[in-house]
Amino acid sequence: MTTYRFTCIVCPLGCAIEVDLKEGKVLGVRGHTCPRGKEWAIQEVMNPKRVVMSVLPVEGGALPTVSVKTAEPVPKERIPELMKFLAGIKLKAPVKIGDVVAEWEGIKIVATRGA
Amino acid sequence: MEPSEIPMLSYDVVVIGGGPAGMAAAARARELGLKVLLLEENDYLGGILPQCIHPGFGIHYFREELTGPEFASRLAKRLVELGVEYKTAARVIEIENYSDLEKVVVFASPGGVCQVWTKAIIYAAGARERHAFEIGIAGDRVSGIYTAGEAQTLMDIYGVLPGKEIVIVGSGDVGLIMARRFALEGAKVKAVVELMPYPGGLARNVMILRDFNIPLYLSHKVVEVRGKGRVQRVKVVKVDENFQEVPGSEFWIEADTLIISAGLIPSVKPLRKIGVEIDPATGGPVVNDRLETSVPGIFAAGNSLVINDLVDYVAEQGELAAEGAREFIENGGIGSRKWVKVEKGPNVRLVVPHYLSGERDVYLYLRVAKPMEDVELRIPEIGKRLRLPVVKPAEMIRFRLKAGEIQRAEGKLTVEVVKA
Ligand SMILES: Cc1cc2nc3c(=O)[nH]c(=O)nc-3n(C[C@H](O)[C@H](O)[C@H](O)COP(=O)(O)OP(=O)(O)OC[C@H]3O[C@@H](n4cnc5c(N)ncnc54)[C@H](O)[C@@H]3O)c2cc1C
Numbered sequence: 001m002t003t004y005r006f007t008c009i010v011c012p013l014g015c016a017i018e019v020d021l022k023e024g025k026v027l028g029v030r031g032h033t034c035p036r037g038k039e040w041a042i043q044e045v046m047n048p049k050r051v052v053m054s055v056l057p058v059e060g061g062a063l064p065t066v067s068v069k070t071a072e073p074v075p076k077e078r079i080p081e082l083m084k085f086l087a088g089i090k091l092k093a094p095v096k097i098g099d100v101v102a103e104w105e106g107i108k109i110v111a112t113r114g115a
Numbered sequence: 116m117e118p119s120e121i122p123m124l125s126y127d128v129v130v131i132g133g134g135p136a137g138m139a140a141a142a143r144a145r146e147l148g149l150k151v152l153l154l155e156e157n158d159y160l161g162g163i164l165p166q167c168i169h170p171g172f173g174i175h176y177f178r179e180e181l182t183g184p185e186f187a188s189r190l191a192k193r194l195v196e197l198g199v200e201y202k203t204a205a206r207v208i209e210i211e212n213y214s215d216l217e218k219v220v221v222f223a224s225p226g227g228v229c230q231v232w233t234k235a236i237i238y239a240a241g242a243r244e245r246h247a248f249e250i251g252i253a254g255d256r257v258s259g260i261y262t263a264g265e266a267q268t269l270m271d272i273y274g275v276l277p278g279k280e281i282v283i284v285g286s287g288d289v290g291l292i293m294a295r296r297f298a299l300e301g302a303k304v305k306a307v308v309e310l311m312p313y314p315g316g317l318a319r320n321v322m323i324l325r326d327f328n329i330p331l332y333l334s335h336k337v338v339e340v341r342g343k344g345r346v347q348r349v350k351v352v353k354v355d356e357n358f359q360e361v362p363g364s365e366f367w368i369e370a371d372t373l374i375i376s377a378g379l380i381p382s383v384k385p386l387r388k389i390g391v392e393i394d395p396a397t398g399g400p401v402v403n404d405r406l407e408t409s410v411p412g413i414f415a416a417g418n419s420l421v422i423n424d425l426v427d428y429v430a431e432q433g434e435l436a437a438e439g440a441r442e443f444i445e446n447g448g449i450g451s452r453k454w455v456k457v458e459k460g461p462n463v464r465l466v467v468p469h470y471l472s473g474e475r476d477v478y479l480y481l482r483v484a485k486p487m488e489d490v491e492l493r494i495p496e497i498g499k500r501l502r503l504p505v506v507k508p509a510e511m512i513r514f515r516l517k518a519g520e521i522q523r524a525e526g527k528l529t530v531e532v533v534k535a
Contacts, residue, residue, distance in 0.1 A: 007321065007322070008318070009317075012510065013504055050326070051170055053182065053299075054168070054300070055168060055270070055271050063273075064273050065272060065274040067165075067182065067271060069168075069170065083299055083300070097185065097188050112168060112185050113165060113184035113185075114188065
């Protein structure tokens with residue numbers, strides 16, 4: 001059995017939550033104050049996801065890069081792959097904030113700064 | 116240029132700084148019918164927001180989680196829609212205070228030096244970062260030492276990775292967010308070194324260290340940098356409860372880059388020059404509940420008032436300062452007769468604003484000195500009590516006092532954070 005310990009980030013309470021995991025199954029969750037915390041902690045051990053941000057080079061803009069984010073959270077272990085994909089992209093101005101500038105495995109890459 | 120040839124402009128209010136505080140102030144001032152000019156030294160508006168590409172902005176102000184550039188662009192759009200006059204590449208070099216309603220702002224821009232007459236000033240120039248020498252790091256003068264903000268600008272505005280093997284000093288939100296950016300971009304973050312016995316940032320940002328397996332050294336400090344031309348290694352040493360170095364505990368980490376993220380200090384030089392009173396606890400000016408400084412008609416907001424961790428509070432302060440400026444101009448001054456002084460009690464490191472009139476409801480912003488659980492925020496003079504499950508120096512506490520509550524106080528209010 002493995003026990004994962006972390007601080008909950010659902011609200012400012014910051015509960016110290018522990019999750020026991022054996023062969024891919026959750027055996028127990030401790031330390032949470034509310035059901036949302038419990039749910040978050042389970043998701044965090046089973047399938048952690050993150051919204052990913054980066055910058056892409058842009059030609060002809062006021063600044064040399066455009067900042068981007070994924071339109072939805074990406075499984076944590078696939079982030080290095082996504083970063084490699086992003087490293088191959090170059091954009092041309094004009095780019096508007098909110099534009100979808102690329103797509104990776106069905107996940108939209110959205111510009112968060114214009115150029 | 117002859118003095119008579121110097122262009123003379125005239126405004127009701129000049130806002131210094133085009134970050135979120137300044138943009139919110141300028142927009143509100145315009146909404147209130149004032150003739151306003153915003154001056155920003157960068158080539159673009161937004162302050163530090165365009166370089167903060169991570170999410171976490173605007174949850175209160177726009178009720179939506181935005182990245183820094185997105186938050187900035189919403190405010191900038193509002194400025195344009197309202198027709199606010201602004202100049203970028205315009206660096207304010209001096210403020211002159213002739214009388215309550217006669218002030219001059221001198222700024223330099225590619226077109227030359229310019230003077231503007233104005234009745235009121237909203238100072239929103241943000242903060243500066245503490246440098247390596249301020250935190251006692253000795254050693255070689257080498258390249259590869261950056262403040263977090265410099266590294267962030269390089270990476271997220273110019274697209275340049277500042278190094279490959281990185282040690283970060285400071286585990287506040289800024290240091291942690293930089294750790295994530297470096298790790299995502301393929302650099303190896305070898306350590307985050309924190310002087311205090313607990314991490315300085317929000318829990319959601321401390322999680323970043325686990326995401327990327329970055330070691331965090333609490334109660335440690337970087338004391339020395341060595342290298343030929345470029346950083347090659349840094350010396351780390353453990354400290355005891357009194358921050359004294361523990362003999363024999365030092366070790367070296369190989370790295371080509373050292374990032375200093377050791378906190379921000381309100382940038383107040385032009386205010387000091389004209390005699391604005393500064394609070395040693397915040398590093399920013401002493402203000403009343405309209406955010407007016409000790410010099411009548413000069414208001415302050417955002418990080419030059421107090422270091423904020425949420426942009427939402429920064430924008431709120433900008434708007435409040437604008438309302439203060441309107442009142443000041445209409446009445447020829449802030450005419451409150453009686454001021455209640457806000458004093459710091461146990462475990463309160465700073466609190467803003469410093470003087471309350473009791474004529475209006477007010478938000479107080481405070482930081483505690485040390486982390487505590489199960490506490491009450493109390494103001495004994497008026498019997499105010501507020502239950503708080505956790506308090507941390509990294510998280511600013513904001514709470515509202517009603518005008519009526521303030522009126523009950525006689526001369527002063529003491530804010531304390533004590534065990535419930
Ligand atoms: C790395 C980092 C990450 C952050 N992350 C978050 C987050 O996730 N969520 C959140 O809500 N908040 C976050 N914050 C906090 C928030 O963004 C800041 O508190 C806020 O941007 C401060 O705004 P400001 O307008 O006071 O100052 P700034 O944004 O610093 O703007 C000040 C402006 O004044 C200009 N200026 C200075 N001097 C002069 C002069 N003499 N003449 C003309 N112009 C001048 C500067 O060029 C600058 O543009 C973060 C802050 C940092 C540093």
